[in-house]
Amino acid sequence: MENKRTCLYDRHVQLGALIQPFGGFDMPIQYSNIIDEHNAVRQHCGVFDVSHMGEVTVRGRDAERYVNHIFTNDITDAPVGKVYYGMMLYEDGGTVDDLLVYKMGENDFFLVINAANIDKDVAWMEAHTDGFDIELKHVSDYYGQLAVQGPESEQVVEQVLGLPCQDLVFYTTKRVDVDGETLVLSRTGYTGEDGFEIYGSHAYIQGAWDKLMESGRCKPCGLGCRDTLRFEVGLPLYGDELSADISPVMAGLSMFCKLDKPEFIGKEALVRQKEEGVAKRVIGIELSDRAIPRHGYAVLKDGEVIGEVTTGYHTISTDKSVCMALVDSRFAKLGTEVMIQIRKKTFPGVVVKKRFYEKNYKR
Numbered sequence: 001m002e003n004k005r006t007c008l009y010d011r012h013v014q015l016g017a018l019i020q021p022f023g024g025f026d027m028p029i030q031y032s033n034i035i036d037e038h039n040a041v042r043q044h045c046g047v048f049d050v051s052h053m054g055e056v057t058v059r060g061r062d063a064e065r066y067v068n069h070i071f072t073n074d075i076t077d078a079p080v081g082k083v084y085y086g087m088m089l090y091e092d093g094g095t096v097d098d099l100l101v102y103k104m105g106e107n108d109f110f111l112v113i114n115a116a117n118i119d120k121d122v123a124w125m126e127a128h129t130d131g132f133d134i135e136l137k138h139v140s141d142y143y144g145q146l147a148v149q150g151p152e153s154e155q156v157v158e159q160v161l162g163l164p165c166q167d168l169v170f171y172t173t174k175r176v177d178v179d180g181e182t183l184v185l186s187r188t189g190y191t192g193e194d195g196f197e198i199y200g201s202h203a204y205i206q207g208a209w210d211k212l213m214e215s216g217r218c219k220p221c222g223l224g225c226r227d228t229l230r231f232e233v234g235l236p237l238y239g240d241e242l243s244a245d246i247s248p249v250m251a252g253l254s255m256f257c258k259l260d261k262p263e264f265i266g267k268e269a270l271v272r273q274k275e276e277g278v279a280k281r282v283i284g285i286e287l288s289d290r291a292i293p294r295h296g297y298a299v300l301k302d303g304e305v306i307g308e309v310t311t312g313y314h315t316i317s318t319d320k321s322v323c324m325a326l327v328d329s330r331f332a333k334l335g336t337e338v339m340i341q342i343r344k345k346t347f348p349g350v351v352v353k354k355r356f357y358e359k360n361y362k363r
Contacts, residue, residue, distance in 0.1 A: 006051035007144045007202035023115030025052040030222040038225040038316045045150040046221035054118035056111040060134035063107035074258035083171040086256045089266025093247040144205030149195030160215045170361040192233030192359040234355035240310040249273040281332040284354035289347045293323040298341040
């Protein structure tokens, strides 16, 4: 089956981007190089084509009750314009996906899901609509999406795109009417920096991309540095730090699971995991060497395999070899000394916090 392409694909090719498959799409991995693009976002402004992400709208009398039923976070009586992060879970506590829920109006929600999971997620949502008076619409084919990220992103969005965004604080959203269409604009992102995500028609997104490129005020960024940026600030990637086999409790994301709300799919499993403990946990490890731990590499203790690396890099912002790894819980304590197998050698490491770099958001 051929990969899909976003509405900006031709522009990535014109810019000489390295294109590779990701989540069923042919996506730009880098334009110049990952380090330059990463630093542009940390220090100035970078723009990402994230049109491969999926969007679903949930509207109707029971929309809030339905979203609360399938989502781990609590959106009860949420103010309009608030954005929530959380997960959808299987009954056993495994993760269907992690996602954002935007409250656009009373009983009007906009859900943003991961590209690789779109079909699975939508089928799963549709399978759980019984007993709810809602209209669930899969609108991924309509929306393109840009992420404008970095400390200069507010001025760029205001001045280059003419979108008023100063009023938004972190994890809030609003609708903006432009050129006869309604955009969704939010102060969100996946980089650990201040930034915005803009959802609109393909024609709008193409025009906005062109304006951003012509302005010379932001660098086009690929999925390569999107991964290094999110990793440094400890944000999970579905398929690595969350999966059908990795629950939010195992991933250290319990704060996004409100166990005091009446019920949601998978709640009982999470309550049990909190009470009884989990066999494995996602941790951070820092190596004393410059060797780079990659996904799938074994983590050892006293010569025994105790887990494996989920994501690893030599960080661009802090110049350290670090990784996230899923290990036996008894070795998850901060300060625990472990070894990582990198090809034929082993390298010493120590368990540290998963946030390897401090986030810089506008609160």
